Amino acid sequence: MAPSKDRQRKLARAKFDRQMARRAVRERRRRRVLAGAGIALAVIVVAVGGAWIGGAFDPTEKTSTEAADVCLWSPLDVANNADLKDVGTPPTKNLPETGTETMSITTNQGAPITASLDVASAPCAAASFSYLAGKRFFDNTDCHEILDIGAVRCGDPSGTGQGGPTYAYYDENTPVQPEPSASASPGAKNPVLYPKGTVTTIGNPAGSNGSQFLLFFKDYAPAAGDTQYSIVGKVTGGLDTLARIGKIPTVTGDAGDKVKPKEKITIKSLTVAADSAAAAPSASAQS
Structure with a gap:
């Protein structure tokens, strides 16, 4: 065991x-x-x-590749201004910012007036002109004032000075009034800020631009404190026509000023075109 x-x-x-x-x-x-x-x-x-x-x-x-706004267009109160004409608003992006564009104005006063628009200095004004021209906004409208500063006022379909599109934009390229010199002699002349042939916008109120513009048929040297206008470009052809317009007599207008031309100045057509094929598409082409 x-x-x-x-x-x-x-x-x-x-x-x-x-x-x-x-x-x-x-x-x-x-x-x-x-x-x-x-x-x-x-x-x-x-x-x-x-x-x-x-x-x-x-x-x-997020990396944004969206183009930045070049211009902003402020809407106007159409209800309180029956003289405004609604044709939409120009684009805000992808607008030309360099070079020049040619504006051609055919009137009943002689040879066409051509002007070079300075896109680089006034891109929004140039874009607005181009857009409105593409809408035929200026066609068959009258230049309703000849101002004593030596300019004819155009671009208001209503002919009242109150009309324009339903948007506005701010001043651009406004010349700087030089400071008075202590050594300046009494009676010294003011410098010419708007030479003959200058094209400017004119707003109502000042600084609120739309479609109205001035064509200067003589040099203008504003005094200190006078209204300043945004320079858009200069007349390159048809200065004889512009001089002829400047000689048209004026009568008293609705506002009591002697600014209304005695003879009609009618814009038959106004067009804007880029000066070269390399330029960016104009606003009118994008409308």
Whole structure:
């Protein structure tokens, strides 16, 4: 009996040892797996931390490729001004900002008047002229005033001085009145800011421009404090026609001023075109 029991104990002991050995192997394997997972997790944490520090998880800022506004057009109160004519508004983006455009004015007073519009100095005025010309806004309208400053006033379909489109825009390219010199002699003449042939906008009120414009048929040297006008361009052809218009007698108008031409000055057509094929599309072409 004794030998048999001893053998059973030895077999049980061996079985136990084998079980413990297998358990030890499994435990070592588990530790290696956990150690490997820990290292991988640590690498991931370090990588994520670095990315976070570098701003990879910051809110994505949208990169805007939309063109910026070149001009803004302020709407006018049509309800309180029946002389305004609604033809929409010019575009605000992708407008020419360099070069020149040619404005051609055909009147009943002789050869056409051509003018070079300075797009670089007055981009919004040029865009407005181009847009309105494309709408034939000026066609068959009268130049309703000849001013004593030496300019003819045009561009108001109503002929009242109150008319224009249903939008307005601010002054551009207004000449600076020089400061009076202490050494200037008494009776010294003011400098000419608007030479003969100058084309300007004229707003009502001043600084609020629409469609109305002035064509100067003689030099104008405004006194300090006089109304300033935005220069849009200059006449390049038809100065004889402009001089003829300047000689038309005037009669008293509705406002009591002697500014109304005694003879009709009618714009048959007014067009604006870019001066070169390389120039950006004009506002009238985009309308």
